[in-house]
Amino acid sequence: MKIxxxxxxxxxxxxxxxxxxxxLPVLLPDGTRVIGSPGDGPPALxxxxxxxxxxxxxxPHHGTLFTSDGGKLEGPQNPDLPLFVLGFTxxxxxxxxxxxxxxxxxxxxxxxxxxxxxxxxAGLSGLCGPGGIMIPPAGGGCDLEFFCDGSCWLVIPYSxxxxxxxxxxxxxxxxxxxxxxxxxxxxxxxxxxELLRRASELLRADRVPDHFWAEIGDRCIACTGCNLACPTxxxxxxxxxxxxQKTERSRMWDSCQLDGFMREAxxxxxxxxxxxxxxxxIHHKLAADxxxxxxxxxxxxxxxxxxxxxxxxxxxxxxxxxARFG
Amino acid sequence: xxxxxxxxxxxxxxxxxxxxxxxxxxxxxxxxxxxxDGAPLGHLPGQxxxxxxxxxxEAPISVASSPTRDGLxxxxxxxxxxxxxxxxxxxxGDTIGIRGPFGRPFDLPRLRGQDLVLISxxxxxxxxxxxxxxxxxRPDEFGTIAILYGAKNRANTLFKEDLAAWQSSxxxxxxxxxxxxxxxxxxSGNVGLITALIPPLAFVPEKTIAVIVGPxxxxxxxxxxxxxxxxxxxxxxxxxxxxxxxxxxxxxxxxIEHLYCCQDGPVFWLNEIEHLRGAV
Numbered sequence: 253m254k255i256x257x258x259x260x261x262x263x264x265x266x267x268x269x270x271x272x273x274x275x276l277p278v279l280l281p282d283g284t285r286v287i288g289s290p291g292d293g294p295p296a297l298x299x300x301x302x303x304x305x306x307x308x309x310x311x312p313h314h315g316t317l318f319t320s321d322g323g324k325l326e327g328p329q330n331p332d333l334p335l336f337v338l339g340f341t342x343x344x345x346x347x348x349x350x351x352x353x354x355x356x357x358x359x360x361x362x363x364x365x366x367x368x369x370x371x372x373x374a375g376l377s378g379l380c381g382p383g384g385i386m387i388p389p390a391g392g393g394c395d396l397e398f399f400c401d402g403s404c405w406l407v408i409p410y411s412x413x414x415x416x417x418x419x420x421x422x423x424x425x426x427x428x429x430x431x432x433x434x435x436x437x438x439x440x441x442x443x444x445x446e447l448l449r450r451a452s453e454l455l456r457a458d459r460v461p462d463h464f465w466a467e468i469g470d471r472c473i474a475c476t477g478c479n480l481a482c483p484t485x486x487x488x489x490x491x492x493x494x495x496x497q498k499t500e501r502s503r504m505w506d507s508c509q510l511d512g513f514m515r516e517a518x519x520x521x522x523x524x525x526x527x528x529x530x531x532x533x534i535h536h537k538l539a540a541d542x543x544x545x546x547x548x549x550x551x552x553x554x555x556x557x558x559x560x561x562x563x564x565x566x567x568x569x570x571x572x573x574x575a576r577f578g
Numbered sequence: 579x580x581x582x583x584x585x586x587x588x589x590x591x592x593x594x595x596x597x598x599x600x601x602x603x604x605x606x607x608x609x610x611x612x613x614x615d616g617a618p619l620g621h622l623p624g625q626x627x628x629x630x631x632x633x634x635x636e637a638p639i640s641v642a643s644s645p646t647r648d649g650l651x652x653x654x655x656x657x658x659x660x661x662x663x664x665x666x667x668x669x670x671g672d673t674i675g676i677r678g679p680f681g682r683p684f685d686l687p688r689l690r691g692q693d694l695v696l697i698s699x700x701x702x703x704x705x706x707x708x709x710x711x712x713x714x715x716r717p718d719e720f721g722t723i724a725i726l727y728g729a730k731n732r733a734n735t736l737f738k739e740d741l742a743a744w745q746s747s748x749x750x751x752x753x754x755x756x757x758x759x760x761x762x763x764x765x766s767g768n769v770g771l772i773t774a775l776i777p778p779l780a781f782v783p784e785k786t787i788a789v790i791v792g793p794x795x796x797x798x799x800x801x802x803x804x805x806x807x808x809x810x811x812x813x814x815x816x817x818x819x820x821x822x823x824x825x826x827x828x829x830x831x832x833x834i835e836h837l838y839c840c841q842d843g844p845v846f847w848l849n850e851i852e853h854l855r856g857a858v
Contacts, residue, residue: 317589320632323673327587358841359826362584487830490823494633501589501635506829514831516821517637517658520794522834522856531855536833543836 254421272336342390347483388437451570469526476507481555591675622683630675644711654704699792728772
């Protein structure tokens with residue numbers, strides 16, 4: 253374990269940026285806190301999970317699949333430098349682990365792994381949550397973790413890469429461990445995890461009637477904010493962009509809340525109503541993914557509940573489902 | 579730090595040349611295609627490819643020919659949008675992109691030795707044609723084969739020459755119907771839904787497998803008729819149409835609950851999916 257004083261943070265990032273393409277929580281001039289490049293604004297490690305999905309570092313909103321210049325096809329370029337991404341809370345790290353599995357399974361998605369391979373992922377925990385509340389440490393699942401002890405960052409490496417980038421930092425004056433914080437968090441029952449588990453059981457037992465989804469669908473305004481903020485939402489559309497010089501085929505995040513998401517050329521639409529689309533959004537995370545992957549694919553990062561203008565994010569819907577049918 | 583092995587470029591199409599273009603109906607054409615590197619496509623009946631036109635994007639298209647035929651493959655394509663519209667303007671000698679073949683094919687090991695009832699409607703005859711040709715080329719591997727096909731009308735009937743050949747072949751019992759013949763005074767064949775062709779079939783459920791490929795509304799009605807003849811769900815095969823944007827199980831557009839139609843399907847046994855919401 254190493255220690256990083258807040259006054260050393262900018263120097264540490266500057267040194268990192270010589271060998272890595274650094275992404276970290278920064279404050280934009282308009283006050284928005286995002287995971288961005290060091291030049292986008294001052295570091296803003298405090299404040300908990302950043303609202304944009306952190307997995308976008310590897311699965312960006314818009315990503316090139318290939319370009320054609322005079323008929324010659326070229327795949328996307330590898331990043332000039334490997335990525336160093338700081339800002340994953342423990343729940344975000346669970347999301348990243350899930351989509352790593354998703355993109356590696358079956359036919360391996362080389363476009364995703366061009367950015368993901370060789371990247372260093374850094375977790376963020378400790379007394380840096382919203383209002384300074386404690387985010388329990390992840391204790392692994394990343395290359396290194398930045399744990400705020402209230403005055404300094406304890407930097408805990410978990411991989412060779414993590415040890416390498418933190419090697420130049422000082423050792424703490426006293427032997428320190430964050431394991432007690434992790435154990436303390438684990439010993440507390442998580443009410444929201446229990447809620448999702450119960451909602452998942454209801455869905456898998458087919459105990460949620462169609463009229464419930466019609467009610468949820470009536471409240472959906474199809475803004476797609478839930479999907480765009482969710483770190484485990486990986487759906488995308490594919491499109492070509494033509495210019496005089498070249499054609500680019502790219503993929504862009506898509507949303508299952510849009511009417512055209514599944515509409516086929518024939519006009520047949522398996523998700524042809526807001527009720528069906530709302531059910532799909534929740535069912536996919538709580539019932540379909542457990543069937544396919546053996547685990548619920550919502551890790552309670554809270555983003556969809558925070559961004560939904562009509563209050564039908566994952567936890568809100570699960571809570572209503574369990575209250576009415578549980 | 580992760581190091582997942584990706585052995586190939588998942589989204590890069592390979593080049594193919596259109597060898598010939600044939601009109602099937604006023605809105606559908608058959609494209610005979612070969613890989614420019616001379617390699618066979620390497621498909622099995624029931625699989626599809628992602629057809630790629632630069633500047634227009636990609637679309638999933640079923641392979642309409644059997645791998646038992648020559649090194650070329652055929653795609654029957656309905657003009658339905660900008661990409662297929664652009665394809666319909668192409669000619670022999672033009673270049674297209676292809677990715678694939680993708681998806682789960684018809685379960686040939688389980689079909690072998692069985693009597694087959696091959697039921698298709700509209701464009702569904704394209705993927706079914708691949709299986710029919712396969713059966714035609716390997717006649718000793720299968721029992722009796724009944725082909726049922728329904729189209730909107732005679733003008734919209736696909737593969738007319740093939741159908742005529744199958745009707746006159748001793749290998750097949752081939753029945754056709756059209757939904758409507760009111761504009762066609764010369765038509766003297768069956769008129770009505772394809773479900774009307776099923777009750778006269780005399781098959782032994784224990785040694786028969788039915789394969790259905792057609793427009794979504796056709797499935798439930800055909801399945802009901804087959805079940806009346808005591809054919810169990812474990813002996814009914816479906817090939818499902820979904821909007822497959824990537825073909826490789828990543829884009830999420832073709833999910834049926836936990837299944838990805840492009841990778842887990844498009845061919846399913848009915849008992850694998852009949853309990854899934856929205857499957858049929």
